[in-house]
Amino acid sequence: xxxxxxxxxxxxxxxxxxxxxxxxxxxxxxxxxxxxxxxxxxxxxxxxxxxxxxxxxxxxxxxxxxxxxxxxxxxxxxxxxxxxxxxxxxxxxxxxxxxxxxxxxxxxxxxxxxxxxxxxxxxxxxxxxxxxxxxxxxxxxxxxxxxxxxxxxxxxxxxxxxxxxxxxxxxxxxxxxxxxxxxxxxxxxxxxxxxxxxxxxxxxxxxxxxxxxxxxxxxxxxxxxxxxxxxxxxxxxxxxxxxxxxxxxxxxxxxxxxxxxxxxxxxxxxxxxxxxxxxxxxxxxxxxxxx
Amino acid sequence: xxxxxxxxxxxxxxxxxxxxxxxxxxxxxxxxxxxxxxxxxxxxxxxxxxxxxxxxxxxxxxxxxxxxxxxxxxxxxxxxxxxxxxxxxxxxxxxxxxxxxxxxxxxxxxxxxxxxxxxxxxxxxxxxxxxxxxxxxxxxxxxxxxxxxxxxxxxxxxxxxxxxxxxxxxxxxxxxxxxxxxxxxxxxxxxxxxxxxxxxxxxxxxxxxxxxxxxxxxxxxxxxxxxxxxxxxxxxxxxxxxxxxxxxxxxxxxxxxxxxxxxxxxxxxxxxxxxxxxxxxxxxxxxxxxx
Numbered sequence: 001x002x003x004x005x006x007x008x009x010x011x012x013x014x015x016x017x018x019x020x021x022x023x024x025x026x027x028x029x030x031x032x033x034x035x036x037x038x039x040x041x042x043x044x045x046x047x048x049x050x051x052x053x054x055x056x057x058x059x060x061x062x063x064x065x066x067x068x069x070x071x072x073x074x075x076x077x078x079x080x081x082x083x084x085x086x087x088x089x090x091x092x093x094x095x096x097x098x099x100x101x102x103x104x105x106x107x108x109x110x111x112x113x114x115x116x117x118x119x120x121x122x123x124x125x126x127x128x129x130x131x132x133x134x135x136x137x138x139x140x141x142x143x144x145x146x147x148x149x150x151x152x153x154x155x156x157x158x159x160x161x162x163x164x165x166x167x168x169x170x171x172x173x174x175x176x177x178x179x180x181x182x183x184x185x186x187x188x189x190x191x192x193x194x195x196x197x198x199x200x201x202x203x204x205x206x207x208x209x210x211x212x213x214x215x216x217x218x219x220x221x222x223x224x225x226x227x228x229x230x231x232x233x234x235x236x237x238x239x240x241x242x243x244x245x246x247x248x249x250x251x252x253x254x255x256x257x258x259x260x261x262x263x264x265x266x267x268x269x270x271x272x273x274x275x276x277x278x279x280x281x282x283x284x285x286x287x288x289x290x291x
Numbered sequence: 292x293x294x295x296x297x298x299x300x301x302x303x304x305x306x307x308x309x310x311x312x313x314x315x316x317x318x319x320x321x322x323x324x325x326x327x328x329x330x331x332x333x334x335x336x337x338x339x340x341x342x343x344x345x346x347x348x349x350x351x352x353x354x355x356x357x358x359x360x361x362x363x364x365x366x367x368x369x370x371x372x373x374x375x376x377x378x379x380x381x382x383x384x385x386x387x388x389x390x391x392x393x394x395x396x397x398x399x400x401x402x403x404x405x406x407x408x409x410x411x412x413x414x415x416x417x418x419x420x421x422x423x424x425x426x427x428x429x430x431x432x433x434x435x436x437x438x439x440x441x442x443x444x445x446x447x448x449x450x451x452x453x454x455x456x457x458x459x460x461x462x463x464x465x466x467x468x469x470x471x472x473x474x475x476x477x478x479x480x481x482x483x484x485x486x487x488x489x490x491x492x493x494x495x496x497x498x499x500x501x502x503x504x505x506x507x508x509x510x511x512x513x514x515x516x517x518x519x520x521x522x523x524x525x526x527x528x529x530x531x532x533x534x535x536x537x538x539x540x541x542x543x544x545x546x547x548x549x550x551x552x553x554x555x556x557x558x559x560x561x562x563x564x565x566x567x568x569x570x571x572x573x574x575x576x577x578x579x580x581x582x
Binding site: 148 | 446
């Protein structure tokens with residue numbers, strides 16, 4: 001029962017990988033669509049979002065195994081967003097996590113369609129989740145739609161790609177929507193799947209938002225630190241033209257403080273529920289990560 | 292109560308337009324996203340799909356006004372599919388219904404993202420529909436996901452765009468998935484919103500599939516007839532290279548027969564429920580349409 005942080009994380013991660021690996025396996029006439037979907041779904045990553053769903057489900061008192069389809073549904077939406085973000089008309093990236101991006105392997109047409117299909121399939125997973133009642137399914141699906149839609153993740157993507165945020169306030173809004181909404185959504189999904197009390201909903205949302213913000217600022221910092229270490233470039237010189245980041249606005253020390261502040265706020269939001277300290281350790285591990 | 296076909300259709304259509312026009316109206320920081328979504332949602336069309344949802348909801352015994360959000364949700368998904376279909380990496384169309392396509396007005400980046408957001412917002416509409424219980428919301432959302440996802444509309448799009456169907460069987464499968472699944476989904480949504488009996492579900496699905504097939508074959512025919520009338524070209528000469536259509540395979544007379552067969556099958560499937568003959572008239576009007 002009492003697992004150490006790393007053991008529990010690995011337990012969750014393995015269940016998630018196994019479940020994701022069971023999706024889109026059969027071979028219909030449109031096997032290329034399934035292959036393209038699987039390619040990106042199984043491209044690895046830390047699976048932080050679904051891990052959060054499972055831990056919140058457990059803390060909210062349900063058998064976390066029953067929340068696996070819901071957790072993986074949000075991961076499918078996260079995956080579709082990565083596929084579309086990498087498209088030539090978006091960020092135009094050839095590589096993701098060291099592997100060719102979806103459209104580089106399967107072509108743009110299939111990359112667009114694989115992303116579209118993954119979004120629909122995410123709802124299908126939630127709405128057929130065996131361990132959940134109709135009320136929980138409906139609530140989870142609504143949380144996912146809110147986190148990922150026109151006032152959530154997609155809005156953040158629009159601001160980031162097309163509005164060139166310049167102030168700390170604008171940059172915070174981008175990351176609140178683009179990263180925060182989905183990480184908060186992952187936390188809330190676990191609570192909703194377990195049908196827990198409203199107070200825990202709010203704590204889960206706050207933890208997720210703060211964690212998302214810490215994650216994003218740390219990401220920006222690592223970008224700068226990585227560059228400075230590897231190539232000896234002056235800090236900030238490698239920034240994309242016109243794209244302002246937190247280190248540009250706050251400096252590295254200011255970023256360090258901001259990350260610690262967000263992490264503390266995240267931890268204290270869930271302190272009454274975080275029995276084994278898993279959520280606190282997860283927050284700390286993101287704060288201290290070097291890649 | 293006893294409205295003529297045209298009056299009832301117009302009544303539904305106006306409610307649908309009014310509801311759609313109320314969406315994405317406020318102006319958040321990402322007003323460009325909302326504008327792009329509204330542009331395509333309000334670009335007109337016959338609104339056949341949501342009209343079907345409302346009529347099936349009425350026939351299944353509910354106040355059809357309560358089904359408007361569900362009906363419009365499917366129309367949002369239909370709209371997102373048109374936006375993405377028109378993209379340069381898909382069909383690369385500059386015009387739709389005589390107006391510039393979404394990416395021609397708003398750019399490709401916003402067109403991809405508006406489509407993505409419309410899909411999420413469709414689920415939000417269903418899952419917050421005021422007149423529905425959680426069970427009905429969950430069932431409707433699942434029907435939408437099944438109709439539009441990796442074994443429905445998107446699969447049809449993949450086959451149509453990337454697999455170049457050549458036989459009647461292959462072409463039938465494309466249209467069953469690409470058009471039939473969504474029209475059948477629209478019919479089933481009305482029945483599910485009203486929580487009606489299983490027998491009516493099956494009849495609604497059959498009506499929708501047959502209607503979708505008739506609609507599509509008629510579309511292919513009009514393409515040929517239109518060309519022959521307007522430009523005096525020999526039939527079939529204007530087909531896109533490598534794209535086989537029903538007139539190529541069956542000839543115009545064979546198509547005529549096939550459309551009538553599908554229409555009859557559609558009408559007889561719902562005959563026990565189609566009290567005022569609205570569904571029969573709708574099927575006939577599609578069969579006989581000249582544009």
